[in-house]
Amino acid sequence: METSIAVIDDGVSASTIRDIAFNKTIEDGEVRESCDFVSQYSHASICAAIIRRYAPIAKIGSIQVLGKCNRGKLTDLTSSLRWCAWNDIRLINLSIGSVQAYDIPDLRKAVNDAVTQGCIIVAACKNGHKISYPASFHNVLGVCANNSLCDSQYSINPKPNGGIEFSASAIHSIQLSETEPVIHTTEFNSYAAPVITASVFNMIYFEKCGLNVKDVRTNLFLEVDNDENESTYYNSHRISGYFNNYPNNHKVPVVLFLGRQFMTLAISIAEMFMKSNYLPILFSRIKGDCTNMSIHIENVDMLNKFCHSVANYCNADLVIAVINVNEIDRLKPDVVVVSGATDAQAKHIKDYSLILADGLTNTRVYNKIITFLENE
Numbered sequence: 001m002e003t004s005i006a007v008i009d010d011g012v013s014a015s016t017i018r019d020i021a022f023n024k025t026i027e028d029g030e031v032r033e034s035c036d037f038v039s040q041y042s043h044a045s046i047c048a049a050i051i052r053r054y055a056p057i058a059k060i061g062s063i064q065v066l067g068k069c070n071r072g073k074l075t076d077l078t079s080s081l082r083w084c085a086w087n088d089i090r091l092i093n094l095s096i097g098s099v100q101a102y103d104i105p106d107l108r109k110a111v112n113d114a115v116t117q118g119c120i121i122v123a124a125c126k127n128g129h130k131i132s133y134p135a136s137f138h139n140v141l142g143v144c145a146n147n148s149l150c151d152s153q154y155s156i157n158p159k160p161n162g163g164i165e166f167s168a169s170a171i172h173s174i175q176l177s178e179t180e181p182v183i184h185t186t187e188f189n190s191y192a193a194p195v196i197t198a199s200v201f202n203m204i205y206f207e208k209c210g211l212n213v214k215d216v217r218t219n220l221f222l223e224v225d226n227d228e229n230e231s232t233y234y235n236s237h238r239i240s241g242y243f244n245n246y247p248n249n250h251k252v253p254v255v256l257f258l259g260r261q262f263m264t265l266a267i268s269i270a271e272m273f274m275k276s277n278y279l280p281i282l283f284s285r286i287k288g289d290c291t292n293m294s295i296h297i298e299n300v301d302m303l304n305k306f307c308h309s310v311a312n313y314c315n316a317d318l319v320i321a322v323i324n325v326n327e328i329d330r331l332k333p334d335v336v337v338v339s340g341a342t343d344a345q346a347k348h349i350k351d352y353s354l355i356l357a358d359g360l361t362n363t364r365v366y367n368k369i370i371t372f373l374e375n376e
Helices: 043-054 074-086 101-116 193-205 213-222 260-275 300-313 325-330 343-349 362-374
Strands: 004-009 023-027 030-033 059-064 091-094 120-124 141-145 154-156 166-168 173-175 182-184 254-258 280-284 294-296 318-323 335-338 353-356
Touching: 004 043, 004 074, 023 074, 030 074, 043 059, 043 173, 043 193, 059 074, 074 101, 091 193, 101 120, 120 193, 120 213, 141 193, 141 213, 154 193, 154 213, 166 193, 193 213, 254 260, 254 325, 260 280, 260 318, 260 362, 280 300, 300 318, 300 325, 318 325, 335 362, 353 362
Parallel strands: 004 059, 004 091, 023 059, 091 120, 120 141, 141 166, 254 318, 254 335, 280 294, 280 318, 335 353
Antiparallel strands: 023 030, 154 166, 173 182
16 A cells, blocks of 8 residues: 655755655745755654664655744644645654644644544654643654664553653664764654654555554554563564574565566566465665665665564565575575576575576566475
8 A cells, every 4th residue: 555654844855765755845834845955964854764764665755844943833834734634645754743732722623634634643742741742632643752662662651641652762773875874863752753653654555454543553552562571562673583593383485586687577576476465575685776666675684684574574475585696695595586597606506496587487487486485
């Protein structure tokens, strides 16, 4: 299901989200295309980078409502919510808000109207306050930070003060552009809200819940581990280990395509699996060739640790990945697809189910993969 995320804040840098879905600025209630320079260290860029880390296939757009000194007008915030509702933007990340009582009537009306139109709003509670708006509204997913959590972990607040139902990690290691070093975020509520936004996106995208606040809230509660002997949390990356060490009863079949020339073929094979009512998850080492179907992986170690957790979370039937030819000896896949393999390469892959794709149609490659997997 295609869903875009609106980050309503001080503007998202195009160097942070290079494929930005939309880029708007609202001043005095008027919406215009943004042509202003935005720093990659802007508050919104950091929030967007956190969302992208945990929802790597999400389409992210920016609505700038804050100006100098990170201050804005209520009319611009309410206008941004109306714009999202009118333009079919269904998921909104708000790491901003108000603690002023006189803002409540207008803000509540804008929120109610947006939710009625199908918007899901995730909002951070203001730092140092138990109540802030819209995070404390009943039809908004309010979030605060919990420094005992990390990465994509979140928990349910059993006695939500001020209507803030969720706590999430605010500590993240992110890269704000390809030329910048990794930074570590601070324990602010505004950096916890993107964790819930990313989780909601993944649920909606993989159709694990309906596209409304009630269904999303219910699924967030269901996805949390409720072991009374442990802190309650959800972490989509908690499964680790290499393929060859992965428990057989939880094993997800892995099909590897060796070499970037196979990216188009891998996408075609993934589509064939989907038409046959299988759910594949597609990864690629080649960032520039990734599409909305594929998740970029920076290195093979990341693939080892990441792909099974995503596959299990999404209840996927198999993993498809495109990697560099010389990385095969660090993995133990079920099927390898290659063309023109040299003797040295063949030595690395001789123990696997091998498909030489030279001269084969996409359909024949697909049928061979199906045959191998059915015989596993």
